[in-house]
Amino acid sequence: MSAATDCPLCSGDGGDVVWRGASARVVLAPEPLFPGFTRVILTEHHAEMSDLDAARRAELMALVNCVEEAQRALLRPDKINLAALGNVVPHLHWHVIPRWRDDSHFPAPVWSAAQRDGAARIARVQPLVAEYRAALAARLAARQSP
Amino acid sequence: MSAATDCPLCSGDGGDVVWRGASARVVLAPEPLFPGFTRVILTEHHAEMSDLDAARRAELMALVNCVEEAQRALLRPDKINLAALGNVVPHLHWHVIPRWRDDSHFPAPVWSAAQRDGAARIARVQPLVAEYRAALAARLAARQSP
Numbered sequence: 606m607s608a609a610t611d612c613p614l615c616s617g618d619g620g621d622v623v624w625r626g627a628s629a630r631v632v633l634a635p636e637p638l639f640p641g642f643t644r645v646i647l648t649e650h651h652a653e654m655s656d657l658d659a660a661r662r663a664e665l666m667a668l669v670n671c672v673e674e675a676q677r678a679l680l681r682p683d684k685i686n687l688a689a690l691g692n693v694v695p696h697l698h699w700h701v702i703p704r705w706r707d708d709s710h711f712p713a714p715v716w717s718a719a720q721r722d723g724a725a726r727i728a729r730v731q732p733l734v735a736e737y738r739a740a741l742a743a744r745l746a747a748r749q750s751p
Numbered sequence: 752m753s754a755a756t757d758c759p760l761c762s763g764d765g766g767d768v769v770w771r772g773a774s775a776r777v778v779l780a781p782e783p784l785f786p787g788f789t790r791v792i793l794t795e796h797h798a799e800m801s802d803l804d805a806a807r808r809a810e811l812m813a814l815v816n817c818v819e820e821a822q823r824a825l826l827r828p829d830k831i832n833l834a835a836l837g838n839v840v841p842h843l844h845w846h847v848i849p850r851w852r853d854d855s856h857f858p859a860p861v862w863s864a865a866q867r868d869g870a871a872r873i874a875r876v877q878p879l880v881a882e883y884r885a886a887l888a889a890r891l892a893a894r895q896s897p
Contacts, residue, residue, distance in 0.1 A: 653831050655819045666812055673801045684841060685799050688834035692850060692858035695830060704838060712838035714862040 609650045614696040619646055623738055624745035628661060629668055631745060633738060638709050638723060639702055640730040641680050641737055643672050647697040654689060654697065665699065668745070672701040675744050679737040680730060686714065705730070755796045760842040765792055769884055770891035774807060775814055777891060779884060784855050784869060785848055786876040787826050787883055789818050793843040800835060800843065811845065814891070818847040821890050825883040826876060832860065851876070 608615040620632030629647050636642040645668045647657075654662055673685050682703035689699050704711055709723030754761040766778030775793050782788040791814045793803075800808055819831050828849035835845050850857055855869030 653819065653823070654833065655816055655823060655831070659813075659816075662812065662816065663809060666808065667805075670801055670805075670808065673799065677799070677801060684836075684838050685801070686834070686836045686838070687800065688832070688836070688860075690830075690832045690834070690860055692830050692832070692860070714834075714836055714838070714860065716860040717862045718864070 609696070612650055612694065612696050614646055614694055614698060615650050619698065620644060621738075623742050626668075626745075628664055631668060631672060631741065633734070634700075636715075638719075638727065639715060640727055640734050641676060641682075641703045642715075643676070643701045643741070645669050645672060645699040645701065650696050652691060652695040652697065657697075665697070667748070669699045669701055671744050671748060672741060675737060675741040676701065676703045679740050680733055683711070688714075703730070755842070758796055758840065758842050760792055760840055760844060761796050765844065766790060767884075769888050772814075772891075774810055777814060777818060777887065779880070780846075782861075784865075784873065785861060786873055786880050787822060787828075787849045788861075789822070789847045789887070791815050791818060791845040791847065796842050798837060798841040798843065803843075811843070813894070815845045815847055817890050817894060818887060821883060821887040822847065822849045825886050826879055829857075834860075849876070 618632060620634045622630055622632050624631045629645055632644050634642040634644050676682060680703045683706050684704040686702040686704055702715055705726050707726045709719045709721055710717055764778060766780045768776055768778050770777045775791055778790050780788040780790050822828060826849045829852050830850040832848040832850055848861055851872050853872045855865045855867055856863055
């Protein structure tokens with residue numbers, strides 16, 4: 606199936622669109638606790654990676670890797686977190702999350718309870734996001750896409 | 752770097768080893784709330800996917816996909832969750848987690864607070880794990896590995 610009528614990732618962008626290709630888009634996620642949190646969202650409505658053929662899985666992971674590389678180069682996080690969950694919105698989307706030891710949840714996943722307010726880290730990362738966004742858009746545009 | 756002396760995934764298997772290849776192993780995770788929870792663990796000690804070249808990333812994701820397909824075929828979960836976090840143990844390992852609407856945490860990630868005890872679902876899945884393990888081992892052994 607290519608679209609689902611009640612799916613928010615079929616009917617909306619799911620964030621600030623940094624890049625849009627035929628098979629997927631890359632958005633800055635509206636996650637104020639985690640500046641730089643980026644999602645790679647499949648265009649078509651499929652729930653699982655194994656619903657895609659190998660070439661489409663590879664293309665999606667190449668986009669995820671491009672985001673990861675841009676985050677490491679521009680934001681210099683302590684760790685990258687990658688996840689495709691989709692329990693609430695079963696439309697394939699990859700979370701690419703830059704993490705720092707002093708962010709609100711570290712070392713727990715961002716879906717756990719907060720361990721501190723993380724405001725100091727947010728204040729350090731937020732000013733880098735515009736440059737990260739521009740560099741990410743350039744890297745994605747420069748990719749050789751099938 | 753190929754090994755880290757204080758890393759539990761360099762010094763130990765991290766679970767019940769279902770299959771071991773040169774570049775990675777696949778283990779059943781010791782996660783009693785989530786029968787079938789499987790991890791794909793890189794052999795060498797690297798923290799991030801982007802530390803690997805494209806061929807090694809592809810090989811790791813092929814293993815993840817093999818696990819996902821075996822879970823769908825044998826366990827028939829409502830959703831698959833994939834994640835590479837590594838905040839606590841920064842040695843690349845992929846979580847491949849079969850999820851059901853009545854498991855202890857659904858629709859939240861397994862790292863969130865439990866929403867119910869999930870005992871009825873555990874009791875339904877646990878008897879399938881031995882057959883899943885055997886089928887997964889066979890699928891992994893049958894793969895064309897580089």
